[in-house]
Amino acid sequence: MPHTVWNAAWRDRTLSELEQPEWDLIVVGGGITGAGILREAARRGWRCLLLEQRDFAWGTSSRSSKMVHGGLRYIAKGQLGLTRDSVRERQRLLSEAPGLIEPLPFLFAHYQGSFPGPRVFGGLLSVYDALAGQRLHRFHPPQALSFLAPQLNTQALQGATEFQDAVTDDARLVMRVLSEARAEGGVALNAMQVKELQRTAGGERGERVTGLSVEDRESGRLFTLRSKAVALATGAWADELRNRQGSAEHIRPLRGSHLVVPAWRLPVAHAFSFMHRADKRPVFVFPWEGVTVVGTTDLDHRSPLDSDAAISQSEVDYLLAACAQQFPAAQIGAADITATWAGVRPVVSDEATPSKKPSDETREHALWVEPGCVTLSGGKLTTFRLLALEVLSACAPMVGKTVADHGSRVFAATPMPELPLSPQASQRLHGRYGRDCSALAELITSLGTARVAHTQTLWAELVWAAGHELVLHLDDLLLRRTRLGLLLPEGGLPLMASIRERCQAVLGWDDTRWDAEVAAYQTLWRRCYSVPARHTPA
Structure with missing residues (x-):
C-alpha cells in the first residue's frame, strides 16, 4: 500500500x-x-x-521517563551485555535522529557519608564510557555547582559527577x-x-x-x-x-509515575540523578520540552491494564519528598504540579508471586x-x-525468509527543508517528522510559525497531526501526536476554542462529535494526568 x-x-x-x-x-x-x-x-x-x-x-511508549540511556545501574548489577547494547544503540540514535534524540548531561551529587562516592561512581562511569567508545564524564567541585545548580542541597556536599545520556519524546x-x-x-x-x-x-x-x-x-x-x-x-x-x-x-506490570512542574519553579539545565532517601532507588529531575520532570516510582500496578494508569497520592508524596531532598530551597509542593503521567513497565518475572522488590x-x-x-x-x-x-x-x-542485520539505519537520511525558523527549531521538526518534514514545511509556509502558548509546538504541527497522523480521538492529538496535554496548564483545556478553530474541520468532526471528544478528554485528563483530587500529604 x-x-x-x-x-x-x-x-x-x-x-x-x-x-x-x-x-x-x-x-x-x-x-x-x-x-x-x-x-x-x-x-x-x-x-x-x-x-x-x-x-x-x-x-x-508514551509514558516512559523519556530517556534514551545505557542503563548505568545495570553495570552494578552485572548486566554488562544489556548496558553495552544500550550504549551503542544510544549513540546510533543520537547520530541518526538529532532533534528527536538529544544529548542530555546528568549530574550525580555526592554527599559526605553517602554511597556511591566520587571514586566508586567514577569507576562505574569509566566502564560506561568505555562501552560508548569515548570519555563523557567529569567531576565538578562544590564551588562550581553554585553556578550549575544554584538550588541544589549543599549540606555536606562533596561535589558532583557529570555524565552523558540522551532524552527523547517517546x-x-x-x-x-x-x-x-x-x-x-x-x-x-x-x-x-x-x-x-x-x-x-x-x-x-x-x-x-x-x-x-x-x-x-x-x-x-x-x-x-x-x-x-x-x-x-x-x-x-x-x-x-x-x-x-x-x-x-510471566509479566509483572510495574508502574512508574512522574510529576511535571513549570521550569521557572525548578529550573535545571542538566538532569539530576540521585538516590531517594526513603528506599535508595534512583530518582531523576530533568528538563524536557520546556518543563521540569520529576520521576520515577517503581510499584506493582494492580489496576486493570485496559484503563489509563494514574499516579497515586503516595507516589506524589514520594516524588515531592525527592524534590525536597535534592532541591530544598525550591520548596516544591503539590500546588506547583501542572501535570502528571504514569506508565506501566512490562517486566519479566520468574516468580508466580514475586517476592523481589520491583x-x-x-x-x-x-x-x-x-x-x-x-x-x-x-x-x-x-x-x-x-x-x-x-x-x-x-x-x-x-x-520462509531469512534475516540479516547489515546495520542499516532506522531512520532514512532525508534533507532538511528550508524553514523560517531557527536552526534548533528546524532540527527539532526534522527529527520528529523525518520523511514528512517537507510536506509539513509547506503547511508551515501557509499557516505560519506561531507556537502554542509557551511551548515549542507550532500550531501547524497540530493541524498536520490532525490530518496526516491517524488521529481518531482528541487525546490522540493532545497527549501523543503532540504533548500539549502534559505541557499546558489544565491539559490545554483553556485553549480548546483555538484548537477547535484549527483542527475540527481537518478531523472531519461535526459539533456534536467535537463536544463529546472535549468532554471525554477533560474527564481523562483530570482522572489520569493531573494531581489526585484529594491530595493529602502523608
Whole structure:
C-alpha cells in the first residue's frame, strides 16, 4: 500500500482490504517495539501489518521517563551485555535522529557519608564510557555547582559527577519509526483489538497459529486475518494473548509515575540523578520540552491494564519528598504540579508471586516462540532495533525468509527543508517528522510559525497531526501526536476554542462529535494526568 495521507478516510479504505491475501507478518502492539518490528519487516519487503488496540504509543511508549540511556545501574548489577547494547544503540540514535534524540548531561551529587562516592561512581562511569567508545564524564567541585545548580542541597556536599545520556519524546519516536515502516510498504492501524489467536491443528508440534480474530473498536466490525507469522509485542498485555502452557515466566506490570512542574519553579539545565532517601532507588529531575520532570516510582500496578494508569497520592508524596531532598530551597509542593503521567513497565518475572522488590527485577527481555507465533516482552526503549531484529529472526523460518542485520539505519537520511525558523527549531521538526518534514514545511509556509502558548509546538504541527497522523480521538492529538496535554496548564483545556478553530474541520468532526471528544478528554485528563483530587500529604 502506498505511503499516502494517513487519516480516518484512509483507515476506512484499508479496513476493506484487510482480509485479502495472507500476510507474511502481523505485529500486535503499537508501541516502540511493535513499530520497530514493522519497520524492519517492511524494509525487507515483507507483507506486514501492525494492529494496535488503542492508539499508537498509548501504553508504555508514551509514558516512559523519556530517556534514551545505557542503563548505568545495570553495570552494578552485572548486566554488562544489556548496558553495552544500550550504549551503542544510544549513540546510533543520537547520530541518526538529532532533534528527536538529544544529548542530555546528568549530574550525580555526592554527599559526605553517602554511597556511591566520587571514586566508586567514577569507576562505574569509566566502564560506561568505555562501552560508548569515548570519555563523557567529569567531576565538578562544590564551588562550581553554585553556578550549575544554584538550588541544589549543599549540606555536606562533596561535589558532583557529570555524565552523558540522551532524552527523547517517546511518542514522537514511535510515530517516526512507523512513518519509516509505512514508507516501505508497512501498514499500521490503531483501535484494532485482537480478540484471540486463530490456531490450526496439524504437524509434529500440534497446533499452529495461523491468524487472528480482530475487532475494530470504532465500528464493532469483526475481521478474521490470516498470517504466516504473528509477532506479539504487547508489553504488559503479553500474558493475555500468548500461550503460556508449561511456562513459569510471566509479566509483572510495574508502574512508574512522574510529576511535571513549570521550569521557572525548578529550573535545571542538566538532569539530576540521585538516590531517594526513603528506599535508595534512583530518582531523576530533568528538563524536557520546556518543563521540569520529576520521576520515577517503581510499584506493582494492580489496576486493570485496559484503563489509563494514574499516579497515586503516595507516589506524589514520594516524588515531592525527592524534590525536597535534592532541591530544598525550591520548596516544591503539590500546588506547583501542572501535570502528571504514569506508565506501566512490562517486566519479566520468574516468580508466580514475586517476592523481589520491583527495582530488583531484571530489565532483560524474554522471547517465547511457538509454531506461527513469537511473543516479546520486557526490554528497554533504547534497544528497540535489536529487539525487533531478534523477533524478526524468530519469525523468518515461519515466513520462509531469512534475516540479516547489515546495520542499516532506522531512520532514512532525508534533507532538511528550508524553514523560517531557527536552526534548533528546524532540527527539532526534522527529527520528529523525518520523511514528512517537507510536506509539513509547506503547511508551515501557509499557516505560519506561531507556537502554542509557551511551548515549542507550532500550531501547524497540530493541524498536520490532525490530518496526516491517524488521529481518531482528541487525546490522540493532545497527549501523543503532540504533548500539549502534559505541557499546558489544565491539559490545554483553556485553549480548546483555538484548537477547535484549527483542527475540527481537518478531523472531519461535526459539533456534536467535537463536544463529546472535549468532554471525554477533560474527564481523562483530570482522572489520569493531573494531581489526585484529594491530595493529602502523608
